[in-house]
Amino acid sequence: MESKSVVVTGASTGIGLGITKVLTNKGIRVFGTVRKQADAERLKQQFGDAYTPLLMDVTDHATIQQAAAEVKESLGQQNLFGLVNNAGVAVGGPLLHLEVEELRRQMEINLIGPFTVTKAFAPLLGAEKGRIGTSGRIVQISSVAGKIAPPFLGAYVASKHALEGMSASLRRELLLYGIDVIIVGPGVVITPIWDKAQDSDLGRFAPTDYGPIIEGFTEYLIQEGRKGLTAESIGDTVYTALTTRKPKTRYAVVPQRFKNWTLPRLLPDRWIDRLIGKQSGLLKK
Template identity: 40%
Template sequence: MKYALVTGVSSGIGKATAKKFLQEGFYVFGSVRKPQDGEALQQEFADNFHLLVFDIADHEAVDKAFAEIEQVVGDHGLDVLVNNAGVAKYGPIQHVAIEELRQQFEINVFSNVYITQKALPLLGANYTTKKKGKVIVISSTGGVMTRPMLGPYSASKHAIEAIYDALRREMMLYGLDVIIIQPGPIKTDIWGKAKTGVNPYANTDYEKIFDKLDEAVNQIEEIGLDVKEVADRIFKAYSSSKPKSRYIITPKKWMFILAMYIVPPKLLDKIFFKDLNKLNK
């Protein structure tokens, strides 16, 4: 039996990934924040799915969950961690509340890293364990290429890129792989969960832009990949004996590579400003 821990399995990439690893014969620990989400998943996934209910920002609850995991896996440990749980917040940097920005980092960065730190001993981050697991973290193409209004989210993913680059190089001491997944537009509800129903930037120069931002994001997501395809590629990355350090998972991948690494920043500024200006009319 192989063991996988997938965080944030109530929907989207996390749920599809948990399902994929179950189909491949893994025993999957899956975390959700709301008990009602967990009840539905337990019924859907049934055998070999171990529900964990905790808020990833609650470190005491995370500690209890890992004690539960350790009782099940014993000396075998974990074979893979898919660190997926996170939130998306957007808004203009000029006006975004510092508390909103802090919460974005608390969940997407600090809590993410804490879970990885807890998992590393079970994955074989030491000189004595022969079996080595893998760390897979869900970043974003936005961690490299930042669109206007998506600064808070991109900033957190940019931090993830740097932290897991460092971790990957550090884990070479133990022969443990660290893989960064960079999804582009995906058919998921992460942005839907970010909607407040109230425009917090009313009476600012960004009022019209924010009002229309949901529509713009929805248009991008309509051309996105299905989460099942993303999960398939995540499992393929896990299964590779020599995985890449990063996997860009998006339609029209070449366009994202150009924008992320080749197009001069000033030219990208003009392209994004054109889109921003459309929302302001």
């Protein structure tokens, strides 16, 4: 039986950790990227031989090339079964008050990162002649924000919209090699990020016109985060995307699906603008 190996970026916490748990439980070997040696040791202890740590930063080209070389050496001529581009960050704040460097950092991690990682691992997925086995699949972890744009997350929204557009083009280009590209777009997920939300630097926007609105918006995000999906539920969807015979091109994994996904996509944009404006206090009276 052909063994299956998958690379998961950003495996140390949150969604990446949930994906790693699910895949290893299903008998798939995970090469999980982390930035800290301590995280590599912790995950190795947790998952044993089913997990191989890769010390890698998605913004560091040298570490990406080194990680790809390590996976290639481990696989030999066998194709990599899958690549899950999960690593990412969310930069919050009103766009008029963000620094240009903050937007650049957001795009560097959430868009350029997956682009660079995909280029490095594509040969192992089947874009290189002479490899053995079925071509692999690429799963891009996007967000509901890749389709529906909330306020004060404009930089993050931009990165996910761009990731989805790039992924659609990539999926068509990789038809040449039989490599599929699938988007998984989660809604709110229960992760440690919500424990840190109140300690974030959004307070620096307090002196702006948006100050009182952002305070309420932050509290709303924290409450929603506590009602979110588990990281493992995202892992289940990733497993489906990697293994089902005919995967969808996009999976939306969203709590309260009708309210948070179906309805916003059916209503006119101007209606959504007014609803958000009224709920948040953004609508000028």
